[in-house]
Every structure is written in structure tokens, then in C-alpha cells.
């Protein structure tokens with residue numbers, strides 16, 4: 001059986017905890033508390049350490065899924081959680097005017113702490129921001145020396161979450177092939 005450590009990064013309120021819960025369909029450990037940072041994101045709770053779930057995939061593989069806390073004051077945890085990761089999901093909140101700048105910042109985090117780790121960009125909350133420029137996002141994601149897929153999704157929807165994982169697993173398989181054959 002193959003196990004994959006997958007880490008979900010992204011700004012506060014982008015839906016990291018929601019995605020982990022949706023994919024795990026219930027069996028989740030989370031560390032969410034009452035949210036006092038309403039400036040960061042206007043929602044009831046926020047993650048202070050991580051979300052965690054074990055997911056058995058139909059193909060027999062197991063995902064160990066970690067959601068990071070989005071608040072900037074927890075940025076020291078991101079590299080710790082990224083250690084040993086075999087894949088990364090970078091979640092962007094389409095409703096934030098600063099989404100592309102945030103993408104830029106998180107790509108920097110990846111470059112510094114997980115440069116070789118396969119990654120995909122998920123864009124959430126698009127139903128609330130239909131004017132969001134996915135094209136600009138894809139262009140920025142392609143300037144990284146490697147091409148990162150951009151996948152729009154509703155983080156609350158299990159099927160869409162699993163689709164995102166499928167894209168990531170394909171990236172991981174492609175990465176493994178390249179590593180094996182140069």
C-alpha cells in the first residue's frame with residue numbers, strides 16, 4: 001500500500017479545513033477555535049494547529065491529509081507541516097481581491113520549503129466571485145519554472161475535492177516518472 005502525505009496551504013478562509021472535512025467525509029481531527037481575526041476572514045472558526053485526516057482511496061492508496069492554519073502568525077508551522085510531503089494543494093480564495101498577490105506569496109513558500117514537491121492550485125469560492133480572473137492565475141502559476149495546474153472547485157463538495165486530489169496524484173505520478181527516467 002502506498003501512503004501519501006498531502007499538505008493543504010492557503011490564506012485564511014480559503015477553505016482548507018472545509019476541503020479536508022469534505023474529502024474525509026467526517027473522520028477528521030481539527031484544531032479549530034472561535035475566530036477573533038474577523039479582518040483575516042469573516043467566519044466563525046479558524047485553525048490554530050492543523051486539520052488531519054486519513055483517507056483510503058478506491059485504488060488502495062492512503063492519503064494522510066494535513067490542513068495548515070491560514071493566519072500569518074502561524075506561518076512558522078507551514079515548513080514543519082511541509083516536511084516529508086509528497087504533494088501540496090495551494091488553495092486560493094477567489095473572493096479576495098488580493099488572491100493573485102497571495103498566490104505569489106505562497107509560491108515563494110513552496111519554492112523555499114517544497115521546491116521539488118508536486119503541487120496543484122485550487123481556486124475556491126468562485127460562485128461568490130464569478131468575475132475572478134482564472135486566466136491570470138494560470139499565467140502566474142506557469143511562471144514558476146514548473147507548470148502548476150489550476151483547478152476551480154467548491155471546497156465543500158466531496159466529489160470536487162476528490163477530483164482535485166486526482167489531479168495532484170497525476171502530478172505526483174508524473175514527477176515520479178521524471179525522477180526515475182530523468
Ligand SMILES: Nc1nc2c(ncn2[C@@H]2O[C@H](COP(=O)(O)OP(=O)(O)OP(=O)(O)O)[C@@H](O)[C@H]2O)c(=O)[nH]1
Pocket residue numbers: 010011012013014015016017018019041043045046047048067068069070071124125126127128153154155156
Ligand atoms: N460559497 C462557497 N463557500 C465556500 C467554498 N469553499 C469553501 N467555502 C466556505 O468558506 C469557508 C472556509 O472556511 P475554512 O474551511 O474554515 O477556511 P480555512 O482555509 O480552513 O481557514 P483558516 O483555518 O482560518 O486558515 C467555509 O465557511 C466554507 O463553507 C466555495 O467554493 N463556495
Ligand SMILES: [Mg+2]
Pocket residue numbers: 016017018046047051067068069070
Ligand atoms: Mg482551517
